[in-house]
Amino acid sequence: MxxxxxxxxxxxxxxxxxxxxxxxxxxxxxxxxxxxxxxxxxxxxxxxxxxxxxxxxxxxxxxxxxxxxxxxxxxxxxxxxxxxxxxxxxxxxxxxxxxxxxxxxxxxxxxxxxxxxxxxxxxxxxxxxxxxxxxPQSRGWRTYADFLFGAGHRRIAVAADASVYWASGARILRDRLTPRGGTVVEHDMGALTPTALCDELVGDGATALLLLVGHPEPAVPIVQAVRRDQRLAELMIGAPAGQPEFTEWAALLGDDGAGIPFLRYLPExxxxxxxxxxxxxxxxxxxxxxxxxxxxxxxxxxxxxxxxxxxxxxxxxxxxxxxxxxxxxxxxxxxSRAPGISVWQWAEAPVQVVDRDPARPDRLRVLHTG
Missing domain, CATH: 3.40.50.2300 (Response regulator)
Structure with missing residues (x-):
């Protein structure tokens, strides 16, 4: 053998x-x-x-x-x-x-x-x-646009890096908000420092600034610059891509990182x-x-x-x-097959808009579901 x-x-x-x-x-x-x-x-x-x-x-x-x-x-x-x-x-x-x-x-x-x-x-x-x-991004970011509209935001500023993903997100927001009287104004972060962005925002008339940028750079410096600029004290900051979900965000920004709505994919x-x-x-x-x-x-x-x-x-x-x-x-x-999606898709995947509670930044609050 x-x-x-x-x-x-x-x-x-x-x-x-x-x-x-x-x-x-x-x-x-x-x-x-x-x-x-x-x-x-x-x-x-x-x-x-x-x-x-x-x-x-x-x-x-x-x-x-x-x-x-x-x-x-x-x-x-x-x-x-x-x-x-x-x-x-x-x-x-x-x-x-x-x-x-x-x-x-x-x-x-x-x-x-x-x-x-x-x-x-x-x-x-x-x-x-x-x-x-x-x-898919089209569903999640439309949900985020609905949240913005429901919260009374009609003029939205976007701080954007160059990327197919960020460009797609900005387009989804614009397509959702423009027919309802909203406006999306883009700022190219390849050409602006956080301080220069603040100066641009003062003249924008926007009530919300969305971070369509990488983490931690330049997202964290942008948040710090906006939070410290008294001219922008009433400006809401948002991060639809979910940057505030992670503990590194809270560690780097502390209280400045709270009250920034983002998308999260969990059920209630x-x-x-x-x-x-x-x-x-x-x-x-x-x-x-x-x-x-x-x-x-x-x-x-x-x-x-x-x-x-x-x-x-x-x-x-x-x-x-x-x-x-x-x-x-x-x-x-x-x-299943979803319209406009080229792959098999879980159509019922949960979508939430949440933020870190300013009173307790370690706690997340659900603001909107879609």
Whole structure:
């Protein structure tokens, strides 16, 4: 009887594991805190799946790649993960990076479940290979525009960096507000310092300033400059992209970071699964989990359900998206085709406008739901 070689033994051990590629921004210029929360959710869900017996006895394993907010790096990571034989790719927070990853996954025939990026045009054409958990930017930012209008803001100033994502957000706001008599005035932060922006705002007549810029630079210096300018004492600051969600925001800005409404993707109340996961995430992160951590957990929950039900063959996963019906931390997750969206979309993903309570900046207040 022949003795199996150590190489073949390793191959069988590898076959026993189901690998999922995870794209996360863990280093600058990526939003590393968001990446840390996303990875915590992914890892916790993998732990729970494996603790319950894995997928037909096969454990899940994450193969993590740091995108550092670099689209080219993300696309290269998708190529590498495909060669490594992952069953699917998951994750990513930055929309422009997720778009690069989704396009490459589509070209390779590799299933990609986008955890946290919202840009509507995630792929250039409709695809069966990509699905997304968060609400698309058009829905979330329309909700934010409705909040602004309901709060009496008709003239909105926007401090914007150059980016497809920021340009798309400004367009959504303008399209939603202009027919109702609103005005959106853009300020190019590539050409202005925070102090110069304040001077521009004084003559604007705007009642709200939205931060369509990166974090911490230049978002934090802009907030500090506006808060210290007595001419702008009545100006509301908003951050629809969610910068104030994370503890770094509060640590850098203190009380100045409160009262700045932002978008968050959580329901009004968590169900039993969400409550348990929130507790476990808090222990893992040593701080309150952001909505991004819940998105990470739900990503693995969906993929585990697909792999159990349809098997690990990539083509089977691609046709499984419309058949998903799984309870996540934030509600039941189902995918459908939404108008103008090129990927399978969780249409009922929760959307809130919240801020940090000025009386208690560690507490978040829900201001509007959509």
């Amino acid at each position: 022949s003795t199996p070689s150590s190489t073949s033994g390793r191959e069988r051990a590898a076959d026993a594991v189901l690998r999922i590629g995870a794209l996360v921004p863990l280093t600058r210029p990526g939003w590393a805190e968001a990446g840390r929360h996303l990875l915590a959710g992914l890892e916790l869900a993998v732990r729970d799946v494996n603790g319950a017996g894995g997928i037909a006895g096969r454990p899940l394993e994450l193969v993590v790649r740091d995108t550092a907010a670099d689209p080219l790096r993300a696309a290269a990571a998708v190529d590498e993960l495909a060669r490594l034989g992952v069953a699917a790719v998951a994750g990513e927070y930055h929309s422009v990076v997720a778009r690069a990853a989704a396009g490459r996954a589509d070209a390779l025939g590799l299933p990609f479940l986008c955890s946290s990026a919202v840009l509507d045009a995630l792929t250039e054409h409709p695809t069966e290979w990509v699905a997304r958990l968060p609400a 109340r968590l169900g039993p699964l969400g409550v348990r996961v929130e507790r476990d995430l808090r222990e893992r992160l040593a701080e309150a989990p952001s909505f991004v951590a819940f998105e990470g957990y739900d990503t693995i929950t969906v993929l585990a359900d697909v792999l159990r039900t349809h098997g690990a063959e990539r083509a089977r996963t691609a046709v499984a998206w419309p058949h998903v019906a799984v309870e996540g931390t934030r509600g039941q997750i189902r995918f």
